[in-house]
Amino acid sequence: MFKSQINPAFLLGGALLLATPAFGQDAHRGTTAGSVLYYAGVGMANIKAGEYVYSGDRKISQLDWESKGVVTGTLGGEVDIGYAWKLKGRLDVGLGGNGYMEDRDWLSTSYSGWTHQSLHPDTELDRYINVLLEAEKALVDTGATRLGLGGGIGYTNVKWTARGGSYIYTNTTLHDTVGNFADGLKGITYEQRIPTVFLSADAEQRIGALTLSGVLRGGAAISYKGVDDHWLRNLRFTDTLDPAPMVGATVTADYQILQSASIYVGGDFQKIFKTRGDAHVRHTVTGASGSFEDGAAADFQSITLSAGVKGSF
Secondary structure, eight states: OOOOOOOHHHHHHHHHHHTSOOTTOOSSOOOSTTOEEEEEEEEEEEEEEEEEEEETTEEEEEEEEEEEEEEEEEEEEEEEEETTEEEEEEEEEEEEOEEEEEEEEOOOTTOSSOSEEEEEEEEEEEEEEEEEEEEEEEEEEOSSEEEEEEEEEEEEEEEEEEESOEEEEOSSSTTOEEEEOOTTOEEEEEEEEEEEEEEEEEEEEEETTEEEEEEEEEEEEOSOEEEEEETTTTEEEEEEEOOEEEEEEEEEEEEEEETTEEEEEEEEEEEEEEEEEEEEEEETTTOOEEEEEEEEEEEEEEEEEEEEEEEEO
């Protein structure tokens, strides 16, 4: 069973050049229609996803994909469009990272533990993209305190490739076959595509030069898909998953250093809860295919810490 690299200094350096005083506006939050806030930063993310195969109600396979300490770049902004409304956007991109994958099968009904296992420390994070777009309306805005409600859409795409590794299989007796895959041998590629819709609650408090803000998001993943390529078996599994509950949160602290510039630190969390769905398998050489109703499941989670600069005009 089984980077692209971008120098983070360019993101911070370019944003700091842009974040010089402009039109005498406040870097923290524009209070007039048409004001724009923008920011750029770098950070670290921990990302994990679960891939599951079911036969009826019995789980027969689970693949755990995880990357820790992924370097990320962040770009974002918000526009005050008047009438207490703001439009906000954010893009997070993985700038490089490795990972780990564990693959387990439960193929015996007479034994409760796993029958097959493979471990893949040579797992690369091929892609990580996270996009959020939100519209938010202030219910309270005193200049120092802002409370609002909103909603929006998001999209997350994450992809790994596992190479090499070791295995313990059960052929005649339990765990009787032990070995290693060739180093660098491509075994499995897995991708999740996660569109989301959500409602949000926003809060912001300004204390002198310091601004604290937070957003809570709750919604659902829709049109959630998983794509798994088993390269050694010439098989592609495409999972069409049911809508899944989603929660998220973002907290930020920024400190004004110039009239139109500030520095910030922040954290972001997103979780897509486990959901079932249908699986479709196709042999990539012969074209033979089949479908398995409710034969798949997936989940996802990410945590990101970042720091950067903000500017306004």
